[in-house]
Amino acid sequence: MTPFARLLCALVFTASRNAKLRVLRRYFEATPDPDRGWALAALCGKLDLRSVKPAVIRALVEERVDPVLFRLSYDFVGDLAETVALIWPDTGAKGAPLLLSEAVDALRAAGRQEAPALLARMLDRLPADERFALIKLATGGMRVGVSERLAKTALAQMSADVSLEDIEALWHGLEPPYVPLFAWLEGRAGAPSVDLALAFRPMMLAHPIEAALYSAGEQRENTQGEALTLARMAERLSPADFIAEWKWDGIRVQAIATPSGQRLYSRTGEEIGGAFPDLLAAMRWRGAVDGELLVMRDGEPAPFADLQKRLGRKAVSARMLREFPAHIRAYDLLHDGERDLRDLPLAERQARLQDWLARETPVRLDLSPPVPFESWEGLGQIRAGARAAAQEGLMLKRRDAPYVGGRPMGPWFKWKRDPLSADCVLMYAQRGHGKRSSFYSDYTFGAWTLGEDGPRLTPVGKAYSGYTDDELKELDRWIRAHTTDRFGPVRAVEPALVFEVAFDAVQRSSRHKSGIAMRFPRIKRIRWDKPAHEADRLDTLEAMIAQ
């Protein structure tokens, strides 16, 4: 348990991605099987112990600690697992150190009846940090800021020969504690043999068209004009080589159905089928489809906000299923039930996809039809009309390109519609993390509303990107000079600086005081010149809500 507890502790306090990768890699290299595999499973949410509920832990601790002192402590600490880990009386019991794998084996074997007493005996043997790790392990949910993808990235760094894509290709055929995986990474064995029929295929991703047309120095959206983009497209890309299709505003998924089951994967290969029983039940066909997950009503995609209500749920109520029906709009066919199609050119795969749809007549799944066009100008006009529908823009895909996992440069481009924008007033600034920890780099901005005592600002969003390093320094200076109040790492500032904020959409939100939420807001321009009272009003933003 000691190395695992240290790992959790280090991850909790490490902010930067690279440092987290270093910490993970060191742990995987230094820890023997099967402990490191169980740790990997715990970090990726693949370890389902579920024998111990938080209420059980609370009951255990109240048998051992004065309830008044426990309550005062819990109020102070705020997190049950941590309070219990810290307050659990040291029994002085010493024994052989408890291995992570021993704890996992015992908890897996224990039923609901024996689990509490078993957990208590183990807690008695451990120091506080390890008690914390054990409680987190038993109750699930590590919350240490490590995604499955980050863990896999660290694994790929262990080997010169195995890439992240190689691991992802096999990942869904692997089981904890992943002993053959580590043997492969360490060059002691070949790739593990797994049944890949239901496994995630690494997804093919696109670059923004601007990446192909503009140099890095030019790549800020405020420097690029539509006309320049079109001119460069005409110069460098031939419309005849490409198929265009809508980029729907949902989440990219891979849906796989074989005689042995159905799977639904997110873009990064995480299984999300649990939240979409309606889709899984409808997957009576055979094959592997790449498409967009949408909430669809009467054949029309609903706004992204509706889909968000369905994401990440463990239990889905009948009402959710009725009001937010899920649907897949298919872009591509990777497997038709008989053979892998990924090495075929796109034009051929599209033909196969249409045949397949005609043959299988799937429900809750339809075609994202190609958008016919003659010239880039003509396509540009079609793109300009994208706003109303749940369309993020267009995809341009080379007709002759096979389906390749990762983000190869050249075959696929996304040509997003122009972002929306609004002029908002800086209200609060917060210090960043890591390299930015001494800079005020996270900005909360507001729009004007008319209050009883005149115009006032209501926060409408938060952004921490879109500015250059030099602008960050200037902003930092401005914020320090215009602070009106401080709350820990946050400063309130005079309502005097206007940001032109770009964002992809505005949606209704009951969680925010303003009643709206911006999607992916970023700073487009700092309007040093613009007086704050000329910034936008909240009703201007409300009018932008996608219907």
Add this chain to the structure above:
Amino acid sequence: MSVDANGYLTLNDAGLYCPAGDFHIDPLRPVARAVVTHGHGDHCRPGMGKLLCTPQTAAIARVRYGETAFGQIETLALGEVLRLGEVSIWLAPAGHVLGSAQVVIEGKHGRAVVSGDYKRRFDPTCAPFEPVACDLFVTEATFGLPVFTHPPIEGEIGRLLASLATFPERAHAVSVYPLGKCQRLIAELRRAGWEAPIYLHGSLRKLTDLYEQLGVAMGPKLDATAARKEEMAGQIVLAPASALRDTWARRLPDPVICAASGWMRVRQRARQGGVELPMVISDHADWGELCATILETGAQTTWVTHGAEDGLVHWARTQGLTAEALAIAGRENGAEGEAE
């Protein structure tokens, strides 16, 4: 509140007062005669008519506030007895920082001890705490909840040294309180074999020099503000928390922000402060030590002055002791207010 133990101690608007000897202990505002337990700013304030304390605390008060901040400074060596009105007082070591002392008040009704802040662990920079048997014990309760158990300091220093080995290209910037924590950390680093110069923020210099003048070895020190950025890679830099949160920290090469405080025991607290390497190092007694100390003094009555009073008062009452919380203004436990 009418707390009164045989007339030795009462609470008035300036804090704890001994009517029988006509003096305050660690008063909150200027008074005629102040007996001060130690040099931290929430215990030792300027403007007193007469300041009575250990010679080390007097030296600290002079450095912090200047010679003219007090009408008169009178020193009392540990164990030396002084008659004040109807009582005798003497000072016993508290183990908190250099010069820190408990105030023992003795008269015909018995003995009261005001601990000030104290700790029970070994500290190479100051004399160890000595428990004094008494009838009334006035204790602090900074860490007066059972979640606070301070681990051995060697392990915490070890984690800092291990991180220096893992990230040799990064400065390790430890936020410390300028009096006590800074010097104890330096002394512990020396004990653990760290011989390289330690870089100090300017505000830590005067008190660290004073510790050396008072006979506590600190080893080589350099001025972090004057140092070149690259020379601090892989080195230890000590600074107050406020400097590490501010533009001052930009002079450090990709710093690992560390903090040495008892609060670091609680992860959430450490994370909120943006700390990457929390070290649980405290100059206060932890929960177990607070409880043990109350029992060790044999006092029938315990007053709890500041910190998490509720927990400790509750515990003392479950032990059959009389216990009261004294709400002394200006000593509440603020978010970053612990003077360690």
